[in-house]
Amino acid sequence: MIDTIKVAVAVFVLAVFQVSATPQITPSTTGPDLVVILVISLALLRGPVWGASAGFVGGIMLDSLDAQSLGLTSLLYVLVAIWASERAPKVEVAGVERPATPTLGRHLVIVIVGAVFVQLGLAVVQSLIGDGYGLSIAFWRVVLPCSIETAAFALPLVPLMRWLFPTTTRIDVPTAATA
């Protein structure tokens, strides 16, 4: 229950900051994708259901604040949560496969690659539905700056996420099943 409240607060705070604060302090007209850092971190540390649920809610908030096609960002966040959870190291506890804490470097790389996937996905879908700009303009003006800024913001945020949402079963702690 406490974890659910923590995740809900984190989604709300990051979405609000993503829209109202970060676009003003970053050099490009686009801003970093803070919610994707939370979504991928949850998928890695807690599993795909946590990541996908946070992504669904965060996506709806961003689409509403951005007057975007509702559900588009949610869909991409849910897909990236599924993808990220598959990249997490696993440990089997009592016959159940659980996520184990990835190394910080691996965690950062997955977040950055996932952020690029989401931005590329948005660019491709917007292009396919005849919305937004052409792919080359979208790449230089949105995908590239957003990915770089997300990577920069991920450096302090990923350790924060690991502290806020520690993996419930660690790979380096022997359990009844692994000992």
Place this chain on the structure above:
Amino acid sequence: MLLRKNRVIRRRVIIGLLLAASLTLLTLSFRESSGGAAGAVQRSVLSITGPATDVVHRVTQPVVDAWNWSTGLVNARDENAKLKKQLGQASNNAVLVQEQQQEIKNLQSLLNYTHTTDARSYDWVTAAVTANSPSDYRRTIVINVGSNDGVAVNDPVIGPYDQGGALVGRVISVTGGNAIVRLIVDPENAVTAADLSGTAKGSVVPSPGDPGMLNMLMVSASEVIHRNDIVVTAGYAGPLQPVLPRGIPIGKVSNTGISDGDTDQTIQITPFVDFEDLSDVLVLKVQPS
């Protein structure tokens, strides 16, 4: 074994439901107008998050101003230590004064605009920009006035520039205390416009190859338009374009072009408003609220 199987099934069902819900919302948002279920969800979320964005904007604005001010000092590194120390002591006051001067200048420009002939016949309300679209796919802003202040969908929004006020965009969604404004540089936007004499009329849309610039299309090749001519709203509705009052400045002509055999010319327009530095705007209440 059975427990494990149940967990896997439950996990797949939840993720499947989330995917289905996302696709359903996406379909609804394309099939329905803003008054449908998807629009209702968006308005509900906006009414919850709108006040929070307002608070975060107010709290972070001094930090943002200080950040912008600091980045402007990069070229002044060779100043001596004494000046740096004095500058440091004065910086807090300077940030506040600079912020207030800019705000006064913006509000003065907007106030001047309300005294013009075209704007005098409407009520108006000033607003602060509390959120910007985080991507370039949608060029929208959120402002801290809404239906409680008499703002309605399709009301034009005016922003400051050196000579007064100019068109920023129009309101596309309203809650009690907030409104979403689609900027004129948004890819979905179009405005019927004319030159100051009113003879050369056309439709102003964002330039697809040059974000931030505008193109005026469907202007007859026989019309004579020069560089630096001012383009204003035409005051009549175009296909799928709402009526905006006549005479709101949009920008000035930066280039004109016509191909051999074409009956229309394309005119490139530089907007008056700086969309990257928009903090105060004015909403003309032209629609019945």
